[in-house]
Amino acid sequence: MSFVIGLTGPTGAGKSSVTTVAEELGFKVVDCDKLARKAVERGSAGHGALMLAFGTEILNREGEINRKKLAEIAFSTPKNTELLNKTVLPYIMMLVREEIDCDKVLLDAPTLFESGADNLCDEVIAVISDEKTRLDRIMARDNIDEEAALLRIKAGKPDEFYIEKTDNIVYNDCELSVFNLKIQKLITKLLEEHNNV
Numbered sequence: 001m002s003f004v005i006g007l008t009g010p011t012g013a014g015k016s017s018v019t020t021v022a023e024e025l026g027f028k029v030v031d032c033d034k035l036a037r038k039a040v041e042r043g044s045a046g047h048g049a050l051m052l053a054f055g056t057e058i059l060n061r062e063g064e065i066n067r068k069k070l071a072e073i074a075f076s077t078p079k080n081t082e083l084l085n086k087t088v089l090p091y092i093m094m095l096v097r098e099e100i101d102c103d104k105v106l107l108d109a110p111t112l113f114e115s116g117a118d119n120l121c122d123e124v125i126a127v128i129s130d131e132k133t134r135l136d137r138i139m140a141r142d143n144i145d146e147e148a149a150l151l152r153i154k155a156g157k158p159d160e161f162y163i164e165k166t167d168n169i170v171y172n173d174c175e176l177s178v179f180n181l182k183i184q185k186l187i188t189k190l191l192e193e194h195n196n197v
Contacts, residue, residue, distance in 0.1 A: 003194050004105045005187065006121035008112035010156045012134030012141070012149075013127040014172040014179070015108060021183045022106040025191075030099040032092055032109040032117070039091035040065050046091035053087045054080075072148075075155035089115040096120070104191070110156075113165055123190045125183075126162035129172040 005027070007018055019029045039046040042064045050058065050065060054073055060066040074084040093115055096107065100120060109117050118124055129137075131153060138149040163169055168186060172179055 004121045006112045006124040007108045009127035012137040013129040027104045027106040035095040081155045124166040125168045
């Protein structure tokens with residue numbers, strides 16, 4: 001049986017640092033963002049479902065999903081964000097189930113609870129950070145302006161959503177080396193508890 005830790009939290013909180021530590025501890029990291037791209041590749045069922053939901057304006061000249069255009073539309077209203085999740089999450093979940101195939105897995109899933117992927121997890125870790133830090137990270141990571149980054153933050157769930165759903169909350173409010181140590185201790189503790197059951 002696989003021991004699966006779900007990793008979630010608002011966009012820009014610093015989840016990628018956790019995946020690095022988990023890999024060092026021998027975990028296979030399943031990146032749901034990468035699987036999301038695979039789930040909507042041209043010619044896939046997910047690609048067709050997105051076109052039905054949002055129209056052909058989300059495509060580029062080659063007929064592939066224009067992720068920037070899709071993000072503009074999908075994050076413009078809560079209703080559109082919900083439609084995006086409802087449309088692609090089932091296809092992503094099919095791929096996720098195929099990837100949980102070894103004894104230690106970290107499932108990196110921004111929409112872990114919304115997709116129901118938390119049901120595949122033995123434990124869940126949520127990373128939280130202040131909005132200003134998140135804004136800077138998103139702008140640098142996605143090469144977008146402050147307005148577009150704020151749209152992404154507003155489209156996501158508030159911190160309270162994660163705090164209510166898991167006991168394993170890690171605040172990313174310190175130097176990277178200190179944060180990594182916090183994560184290492186937490187993952188090791190969760191693994192030991194699981195092995196002692």
